[in-house]
Amino acid sequence: MTSIQSTGYSIHFNEDAYQQLNHYLSNDQISTVFILVDENTHRHCHSAFKNKISYKKEIVTIEIKAGETHKNIMTCVALWRKLTELGADRKSILINLGGGMVTDLGGFVASTFKRGIKFINIPTTLLSMVDASVGSKTGVDLDSLKNLIGMFSNPEMVLIDNNYLQTLSDREMCSGVAEIIKYGLTFDGKLLNEIKQDNWKNINKLNDIIYKSITIKNNIVLQDPKEENLRKVLNYGHTVGHAIESYFLEHDTLENLTHGEAIAIGMVIEAYLSHKLYGFPLTELTTLKEYIHKTFGKTTIATEHYTAILDLMKHDKKNINGSIRYILLKDVSDFIINATAPIELVVEGLNYYNTL
Numbered sequence: 001m002t003s004i005q006s007t008g009y010s011i012h013f014n015e016d017a018y019q020q021l022n023h024y025l026s027n028d029q030i031s032t033v034f035i036l037v038d039e040n041t042h043r044h045c046h047s048a049f050k051n052k053i054s055y056k057k058e059i060v061t062i063e064i065k066a067g068e069t070h071k072n073i074m075t076c077v078a079l080w081r082k083l084t085e086l087g088a089d090r091k092s093i094l095i096n097l098g099g100g101m102v103t104d105l106g107g108f109v110a111s112t113f114k115r116g117i118k119f120i121n122i123p124t125t126l127l128s129m130v131d132a133s134v135g136s137k138t139g140v141d142l143d144s145l146k147n148l149i150g151m152f153s154n155p156e157m158v159l160i161d162n163n164y165l166q167t168l169s170d171r172e173m174c175s176g177v178a179e180i181i182k183y184g185l186t187f188d189g190k191l192l193n194e195i196k197q198d199n200w201k202n203i204n205k206l207n208d209i210i211y212k213s214i215t216i217k218n219n220i221v222l223q224d225p226k227e228e229n230l231r232k233v234l235n236y237g238h239t240v241g242h243a244i245e246s247y248f249l250e251h252d253t254l255e256n257l258t259h260g261e262a263i264a265i266g267m268v269i270e271a272y273l274s275h276k277l278y279g280f281p282l283t284e285l286t287t288l289k290e291y292i293h294k295t296f297g298k299t300t301i302a303t304e305h306y307t308a309i310l311d312l313m314k315h316d317k318k319n320i321n322g323s324i325r326y327i328l329l330k331d332v333s334d335f336i337i338n339a340t341a342p343i344e345l346v347v348e349g350l351n352y353y354n355t356l
């Protein structure tokens, strides 16, 4: 697969990716190579990764706890301390081997340590391959508010190795499928149909789907790297979805949703708003809702939680002067940026999602 050129770095695929990485690491300007893993990627991906690396000097592994609840500034402080204790200097490099939590947080820690050391992303989840690791967003959550603290910072390269996906649970795979549905709805009806036919369950077809998804995302990022306008489209489903994800994270009595599960719900609700406000076709809305129920299962959002969820939407990063903004659709691949919607319609959307 041909490498994809992004904003000052490249995304490399499979065997070629390791050749590129080995070549990069052979540069004797690098003082120490650190690998950041979480408990899961330490167990399932670390040795496979090390076997692919021909770097002769010591590689220092740093482990953090897995899970969104650890994607916060305390974990960053612990990591900055660890790097200091281990003698990291400005010629050190951090390789982030993990899902979106590891690549987002690791990228942020690297970009701020000693005013910035270099980092490389090696995503190990579908979600991180098709979204988080590409596009130079780094950061952490503030309490339950998703990715509130962070900065744009380019990795040196991104390496996509589909073999890591074999270690994922079905639930984690589905989490990535949600972001691919987002690319299909906003830019590529053919990709959307491929997903609806469950082609992502076939590993050969999945390789192609990952490549198409990264290409779509990268084309947007190249046009609007700092999300001044067009890149907001990549947030379709996230105005409502992030609020639902945060709400479930905040409440111990509710089982946490994966990012993809929350975004899938958000996409149904925002498709409902799109239908009501901009005539998004009813058939598309209905098939989307059915596919999402089939793939992600049914989460009931109790009516007593609605007000708090709507309140959390006030923190969305796309909001302008306190007004909540959405990406809405007139049709598949025909979107509106910075759209508004009456709050009663969002409540109707929540009800619509709740009714099978």
Ligand code: GLY
Pocket: 131, 132, 134, 135, 137, 227, 231, 234, 235
């Ligand atoms: N995940 C959306 C973006 O990178 O812009």
